[in-house]
Amino acid sequence: MKDESKCLHSGYTPKNTEPRVVPIVQSTTFVYDSTEELGKIFDDPTRGLIYSRFANTTVMAVEAKIAELEGGVGAMCTSSGQAATLISILNICKAGESIISVSQIYGGTINLFSYTFKKLGIECIFVDNDASEDELHAAFKPNTKAVFGESLANPALTVMDIEKFARVAHAHSVPLIIDNTLPTPTLCKPFEYGADIIVHSTSKYMDGHALQVGGVIVDSGNFDWTCGNFPEFTEPDMSYHGISYVEVYGKAAYIIKARMQLMRDFGCYPSAHSGFLLNLGLETLAVRMDRYCENALEVAKYLVASAKVEKVCYPGLESDKYYELAQKYLKGASAIISFTIKGGKAAATRFMDSLKMASNVTHLADIRTCVLHPASTTHRQLSDEQLVAAGINPGMVRLSVGLEHVDDIIEDIGQALDNA
Numbered sequence: 319m320k321d322e323s324k325c326l327h328s329g330y331t332p333k334n335t336e337p338r339v340v341p342i343v344q345s346t347t348f349v350y351d352s353t354e355e356l357g358k359i360f361d362d363p364t365r366g367l368i369y370s371r372f373a374n375t376t377v378m379a380v381e382a383k384i385a386e387l388e389g390g391v392g393a394m395c396t397s398s399g400q401a402a403t404l405i406s407i408l409n410i411c412k413a414g415e416s417i418i419s420v421s422q423i424y425g426g427t428i429n430l431f432s433y434t435f436k437k438l439g440i441e442c443i444f445v446d447n448d449a450s451e452d453e454l455h456a457a458f459k460p461n462t463k464a465v466f467g468e469s470l471a472n473p474a475l476t477v478m479d480i481e482k483f484a485r486v487a488h489a490h491s492v493p494l495i496i497d498n499t500l501p502t503p504t505l506c507k508p509f510e511y512g513a514d515i516i517v518h519s520t521s522k523y524m525d526g527h528a529l530q531v532g533g534v535i536v537d538s539g540n541f542d543w544t545c546g547n548f549p550e551f552t553e554p555d556m557s558y559h560g561i562s563y564v565e566v567y568g569k570a571a572y573i574i575k576a577r578m579q580l581m582r583d584f585g586c587y588p589s590a591h592s593g594f595l596l597n598l599g600l601e602t603l604a605v606r607m608d609r610y611c612e613n614a615l616e617v618a619k620y621l622v623a624s625a626k627v628e629k630v631c632y633p634g635l636e637s638d639k640y641y642e643l644a645q646k647y648l649k650g651a652s653a654i655i656s657f658t659i660k661g662g663k664a665a666a667t668r669f670m671d672s673l674k675m676a677s678n679v680t681h682l683a684d685i686r687t688c689v690l691h692p693a694s695t696t697h698r699q700l701s702d703e704q705l706v707a708a709g710i711n712p713g714m715v716r717l718s719v720g721l722e723h724v725d726d727i728i729e730d731i732g733q734a735l736d737n738a
């Protein structure tokens with residue numbers, strides 16, 4: 319099936335007389351006829367459901383759909399994108415070890431990596447998205463366990479050369495983890511370029527309607543956990559009666575370990591109702607993303623032509639620094655545009671406050687057009703130096719183009735620019 323069809327049909331195939339739509343299985347627990355049967359499920363939790371802290375029928379249908387869209391062997395939903403990133407790393411990295419991350423990433427992820435990971439004893443070494451292969455090799459330490467970056471960065475809008483980062487990560491026998499939130503799997507397929515693990519904030523385009531916060535981790539099944547760098551995958555897990563994940567689960571070792579150890583212990587699993595809503599959003603994802611890209615390109619061209627605008631970043635524009643990489647890795651450039659209005663921070667604020675249809679929210683990738691001023695909101699904890707490293711100008715506005723008619727979006731932006 320193509321993506322449009324996977325969005326509608328993957329993950330749930332009703333049998334004779336069963337409900338057409340994925341049912342909401344709103345239950346904390348699942349019944350078994352005998353103690354022996356339930357005991358067997360404890361031996362191998364992939365054979366049945368136990369408790370909705372780490373697996374639930376409705377959520378698992380969504381997980382299967384997302385795994386198929388990304389081309390992975392399995393997926394696990396989490397209660398937020400942050401939880402997905404946290405677990406994706408803690409599943410392979412512990413105190414005394416390090417990770418490498420591209421510095422152009424989501425502000426919340428920068429906090430997690432620089433401050434909270436430090437408290438947990440995990441060091442994060444930041445590298446530039448445009449670093450050369452030699453510079454990337456030089457960033458590795460003997461204890462480095464993963465490389466992390468965003469396929470299309472929020473809000474810097476840098477495009478990652480996924481093949482380059484995968485080559486370097488694999489030369490050091492560590493996996494490449496890609497946050498694929500902004501393109502979604504319908505615009506970018508990181509596994510096809512060598513990424514090993516994908517995370518998403520499903521709160522964005524996947525849910526698509528600004529209804530609920532969520533995240534997901536997807537496993538390609540391609541990384542060789544027996545390379546010697548990851549003994550937790552090959553040696554017995556004493557918290558799970560001595561199971562060896564690679565031995566028992568083969569290609570799905572990573573994603574099953576994440577569920578059996580970390581979701582069991584942290585319990586940041588979405589509710590069945592959240593899973594149902596996420597599935598509803600995913601059903602139209604491919605169709606929505608195409609229209610988002612069309613609208614955004616038109617708005618970006620309008621902004622470039624405006625005398626009030628100093629600079630426009632949108633990797634779908636031929637003039638953009640990341641156009642070539644976007645052509646290679648993205649089917650479309652998604653719908654986030656960042657631009658700098660002449661007159662700096664004050665003009666940017668006047669522009670934002672003058673918008674009539676677009677809303678000023680701490681969110682993006684909503685179905686409705688919205689704007690955000692990163693320097694005073696999502697990235698306000700960063701120093702000026704960190705802001706620059708993250709690719710953010712203090713006068714920059716982040717615009718998330720919605721699915722209203724593009725003429726209405728442009729009219730609203732035009733009148734607000736006049737007031738700026």
Ligand SMILES: *Cc1c(COP(=O)(O)O)cnc(C)c1O
Pocket residue numbers: 398399400401424426427468471472497499500518519520521522531532533
């Ligand atoms: C929003 C976002 C996150 C965090 O996701 P939440 O669902 O808000 O926890 C992570 N990465 C990117 C790229 C994001 O845009």
